[in-house]
Amino acid sequence: MLSQVGLDDITPIAIGAGILGTGGGGNPYLGSLHLRQLIKEYGPQTTINPYDLADDAKVVIVGGIGAPTVSIEKLSEGTEMLRAIRLLEKHLREQFDAIVIAEIGGSNSMNPMIAGLQAGIPTIDSDSMGRAFPEIQMSSFLFNDDVRVAPFAMTDARGTNVVVPQTTSDKWAERIARNLVVSMGARGALADTVMTGAQVKEYGIHYTLTLAHALGRQVMQSQKDGDDVPQVIADMLEGRLLLRGKIVDVERRTTKGFARGTVTINSHSGSDQLKIELQNEFLIAYMNGEAIVTVPDLICIVTEETGEPVTTELLRYGTRVAVMGVPAPEKLKTAQALDVVGPKAFGYDEVFKPLPGGVIGKELF
Amino acid sequence: MKIGIDVGGTNTDAVLMDGRTVVAWTKSPTTSDVTSGIISALKTIIADANLDVAQVDGVMIGTTHFTNAVVERKHLQPTACIRLGLPATVCLPPMVDWPDDLREEIGGHYYLAHGGHEFDGREISPFNEEEIRQIAQQIKDQGITAIAISSVFSPVNTIFETQTADIVREVIPDANITLSSEIGRIGLLERENAAIMNSCLRELAGRTVNGFKNALAEMNITAPFFISQNDGTLMNADFAAEYPVLTFASGPTNSMRGAAFLSGLKDAIVVDVGGTTTDVGVLQNGFPRVAALAVDIGGVRTNFRMPDTYSIGLGGGSLVERDPIKVGPRSVGYEITEKALVFGGDILTATDILVATGKADVGDAAKVASVGKDFASQVEAEIMDMTTIAVDRMKTSATPVPVVVVGGGSILIQKDIPGSSELIKPSHFSVANAIGAAIAQVGGECDRIFSLAEMSRDEALDQAKKEASDRAIAAGATPESIEIVDVEEVPLAYLPGNATRIMVKAVGDLKGS
Numbered sequence: 001m002l003s004q005v006g007l008d009d010i011t012p013i014a015i016g017a018g019i020l021g022t023g024g025g026g027n028p029y030l031g032s033l034h035l036r037q038l039i040k041e042y043g044p045q046t047t048i049n050p051y052d053l054a055d056d057a058k059v060v061i062v063g064g065i066g067a068p069t070v071s072i073e074k075l076s077e078g079t080e081m082l083r084a085i086r087l088l089e090k091h092l093r094e095q096f097d098a099i100v101i102a103e104i105g106g107s108n109s110m111n112p113m114i115a116g117l118q119a120g121i122p123t124i125d126s127d128s129m130g131r132a133f134p135e136i137q138m139s140s141f142l143f144n145d146d147v148r149v150a151p152f153a154m155t156d157a158r159g160t161n162v163v164v165p166q167t168t169s170d171k172w173a174e175r176i177a178r179n180l181v182v183s184m185g186a187r188g189a190l191a192d193t194v195m196t197g198a199q200v201k202e203y204g205i206h207y208t209l210t211l212a213h214a215l216g217r218q219v220m221q222s223q224k225d226g227d228d229v230p231q232v233i234a235d236m237l238e239g240r241l242l243l244r245g246k247i248v249d250v251e252r253r254t255t256k257g258f259a260r261g262t263v264t265i266n267s268h269s270g271s272d273q274l275k276i277e278l279q280n281e282f283l284i285a286y287m288n289g290e291a292i293v294t295v296p297d298l299i300c301i302v303t304e305e306t307g308e309p310v311t312t313e314l315l316r317y318g319t320r321v322a323v324m325g326v327p328a329p330e331k332l333k334t335a336q337a338l339d340v341v342g343p344k345a346f347g348y349d350e351v352f353k354p355l356p357g358g359v360i361g362k363e364l365f
Numbered sequence: 366m367k368i369g370i371d372v373g374g375t376n377t378d379a380v381l382m383d384g385r386t387v388v389a390w391t392k393s394p395t396t397s398d399v400t401s402g403i404i405s406a407l408k409t410i411i412a413d414a415n416l417d418v419a420q421v422d423g424v425m426i427g428t429t430h431f432t433n434a435v436v437e438r439k440h441l442q443p444t445a446c447i448r449l450g451l452p453a454t455v456c457l458p459p460m461v462d463w464p465d466d467l468r469e470e471i472g473g474h475y476y477l478a479h480g481g482h483e484f485d486g487r488e489i490s491p492f493n494e495e496e497i498r499q500i501a502q503q504i505k506d507q508g509i510t511a512i513a514i515s516s517v518f519s520p521v522n523t524i525f526e527t528q529t530a531d532i533v534r535e536v537i538p539d540a541n542i543t544l545s546s547e548i549g550r551i552g553l554l555e556r557e558n559a560a561i562m563n564s565c566l567r568e569l570a571g572r573t574v575n576g577f578k579n580a581l582a583e584m585n586i587t588a589p590f591f592i593s594q595n596d597g598t599l600m601n602a603d604f605a606a607e608y609p610v611l612t613f614a615s616g617p618t619n620s621m622r623g624a625a626f627l628s629g630l631k632d633a634i635v636v637d638v639g640g641t642t643t644d645v646g647v648l649q650n651g652f653p654r655v656a657a658l659a660v661d662i663g664g665v666r667t668n669f670r671m672p673d674t675y676s677i678g679l680g681g682g683s684l685v686e687r688d689p690i691k692v693g694p695r696s697v698g699y700e701i702t703e704k705a706l707v708f709g710g711d712i713l714t715a716t717d718i719l720v721a722t723g724k725a726d727v728g729d730a731a732k733v734a735s736v737g738k739d740f741a742s743q744v745e746a747e748i749m750d751m752t753t754i755a756v757d758r759m760k761t762s763a764t765p766v767p768v769v770v771v772g773g774g775s776i777l778i779q780k781d782i783p784g785s786s787e788l789i790k791p792s793h794f795s796v797a798n799a800i801g802a803a804i805a806q807v808g809g810e811c812d813r814i815f816s817l818a819e820m821s822r823d824e825a826l827d828q829a830k831k832e833a834s835d836r837a838i839a840a841g842a843t844p845e846s847i848e849i850v851d852v853e854e855v856p857l858a859y860l861p862g863n864a865t866r867i868m869v870k871a872v873g874d875l876k877g878s
Contacts, residue, residue, distance in 0.1 A: 030554070034456045069814070069855070069866060070484050072552045074517050078456030157453035158489060185483035186864075246760070252856060268757075313855055318647065318654055318673070320758060 006044035012216030017109030018309035024281035025106015025132030026068035053197030063102030066187035077157040080189035081115035105132030126204035137170035149173035152192035156184035229307030230322030239326035293325035327358030369803025378799040379406035389414040424590035427802040435663035449480030450517035464664035481517030501536035513560035519546035555668035570609035598808035623801030627791035638774035641696040681774030771797035809836025817863035833871040842873025
């Protein structure tokens with residue numbers, strides 16, 4: 001397990017997090033530049049095994065919220081997450097002992113280290129998704145009766161600080177936070193889901209930072225060795241390489257208030273066609289008309305040659321890609337979890353058909 | 366009549382065109398001063414065509430000179446960057462992700478100020494005139510005159526950048542200022558990077574464009590001249606002196622546009638075989654398909670839309686090894702006319718192989734008699750394999766597509782490439798990039814975020830198209846020739862309210878062409 005994150009660990013984590021982002025979650029590039037500066041100033045960030053937490057430790061989830069397209073333009077002020085942590089501490093009149101990762105997929109992979117270095121507390125090697133999801137209630141910490149999103153704190157670059165002490169449900173917390181972030185210029189920081197160490201141990205998807213790091217390192221090594229990078233990624237995640245081919249169509253539409261799309265990829269031989277339904281992430285993959293991977297299992301698209309993640313915003317006609325299906329962590333597959341992160345929660349009529357096996361959430365490295 | 370000139374790292378090519386007909390063409394070595402190479406190329410085509418220079422309506426020049434300056438860290442001016450957006454953006458200051466040597470080369474000076482906009486046009490913080498005046502004074506005190514100005518969401522609203530420029534000019538009258546909104550799209554660091562590179566290249570650009578002017582004056586050519594830019598459209602010479610970064614990708618773009626023109630095809634694969642490398646690209650609707658990922662220039666991230674090309678180490682000068690058979694990536698390059706066997710040298714090159722198979726006729730065929738026909742056929746098969754794989758990588762479907770072969774090393778490709786519907790080797794293939802420059806149009810772009818809560822999608826698209834068209838007309842296009850060549854819509858993820866980023870490109874014919 002990764003015990004700290006230093007300068008050399010940033011790029012591997014960014015690569016691994018990009019792959020686990022399943023097309024969404026935002027690009028970790030800008031966050032990795034910020035983290036690099038902080039590590040140069042303060043030294044490496046300590047990461048801890050969730051099982052080493054005291055049962056009564058106070059922990060909080062910290063991350064960014066908003067539109068990735070805005071975040072590449074309106075760069076952070078830099079202390080947004082720290083301010084959100086302090087605000088929530090003041091509201092609760094207690095101090096947090098450690099930070100939990102909101103989502104390992106995409107840009108929120110860097111944020112818990114940035115916030116941890118600034119606040120002087122460690123980052124726990126555990127997250128709420130093992131991938132990327134679009135909404136706050138899609139969190140493994142919440143599929144139970146004792147942990148809630150609220151109270152939560154939000155801040156923006158201008159210096160706005162907001163505390164929401166209570167909401168009627170986690171879905172309402174998502175709605176309130178989403179509207180707040182639009183008012184904040186589509187970019188803000190969020191500290192939420194206050195928990196104890198015991199709750200993290202029970203509900204978290206563990207060792208995902210270590211997994212992203214190991215995955216990224218392996219990709220870099222395979223690129224150097226000239227190996228078949230997509231196959232290496234699929235093997236490492238116990239996933240299935242679905243197809244290698246070219247993007248032949250990208251269709252986008254707005255239905256029921258959701259930006260949706262379909263990307264069509266033809267295999268090089270021309271014999272197979274994969275259609276992937278996407279919203280902010282890739283959600284359902286149909287091979288020649290049959291659903292073969294369904295959310296919450298991960299659908300990852302990478303460039304065929306170098307295995308670089310291809311996000312929904314980078315989908316372009318003609319790009320040569322490899323597509324893989326990766327088994328979701330077990331904690332996303334329970335009946336209660338599937339109500340929130342299964343195909344129906346995203347508006348699809350498919351039934352979740354889990355891929356066998358899976359390594360996300362297990363201690364392997 | 367029009368003259369197209371391509372100033373490459375190795376050769377300066379020139380063509381004289383009458384309408385759609387190539388009247389004369391030449392290839393001559395690029396000289397270190399650039400000017401004398403152009404003059405020598407001009408002299409050749411003028412003599413060959415027995416041309417009265419008064420008949421020239423326009424001269425179009427494509428050049429990789431400015432790209433090379435950044436890559437080689439040469440001729441760069443010390444530059445300061447002023448960024449507006451406080452309190453946002455502090456954590457990643459300007460040039461944060463530049464290679465250290467390049468940042469040091471231009472001094473690494475930056476200043477953060479208040480201002481900037483949100484995606485929906487609200488101000489992040491009010492503009493502070495006094496703050497800008499103080500920054501301008503500090504820049505002046507350091508003796509810096511090259512200045513780049515960036516402001517958050519300036520593609521949505523340019524007002525803060527222009528206000529800042531006005532104040533800086535009051536303090537530093539001879540300031541050379543680049544506004545990020547004039548050259549880039551959404552993505553602050555990338556757009557700002559381009560603005561800084563532009564400012565640090567201005568001095569060189571001024572000198573180079575003057576050199577072009579002097580070359581034309583020396584030949585008594587008084588017609589207006591233009592420089593080709595990244596997307597294959599033209600800018601007038603004075604504009605190019607102001608915006609050198611806009612030429613960064615013009616080389617591959619021109620050769621692909623030239624291939625489209627010469628073949629008459631709008632959709633095809635273009636294989637550009639040079640002396641050392643072969644670049645394979647895709648024509649879509651007459652324009653190069655652009656790359657999806659961020660592009661590095663000399664180690665600096667930009668978001669220019671560069672042609673999506675795939676390069677392999679295969680060219681006319683590629684070295685051929687016998688056992689096992691291997692072609693390239695090492696090459697004799699521009700020295701091919703001295704070192705290749707057929708030219709009396711002692712190095713076996715790809716060009717020698719094609720002469721040995723009897724398929725090409727350059728130099729002295731007797732000098733490759735010892736190569737052996739069987740061996741030559743095997744090497745030719747290897748060359749075809751390399752090309753076939755590269756073409757297949759770039760194809761968008763298994764359906765066979767036409768392949769257009771251009772460039773000085775085109776003799777390497779003598780047979781149909783598997784997966785192609787036909788192989789077209791147009792006349793004048795070796796000067797396709799100069800032709801691409803000669804036939805270029807002028808264009809305009811719009812890249813903005815529209816809120817579809819306030820207007821319908823069609824209204825937003827119409828508005829974006831109008832903005833792009835207006836910019837093309839301002840750049841010199843005739844209104845009746847305007848065509849929308851690219852429309853891209855990207856809904857903003859994780860954001861309600863149907864905000865959508867719309868990018869539109871319009872092109873049109875230059876007045877008087």
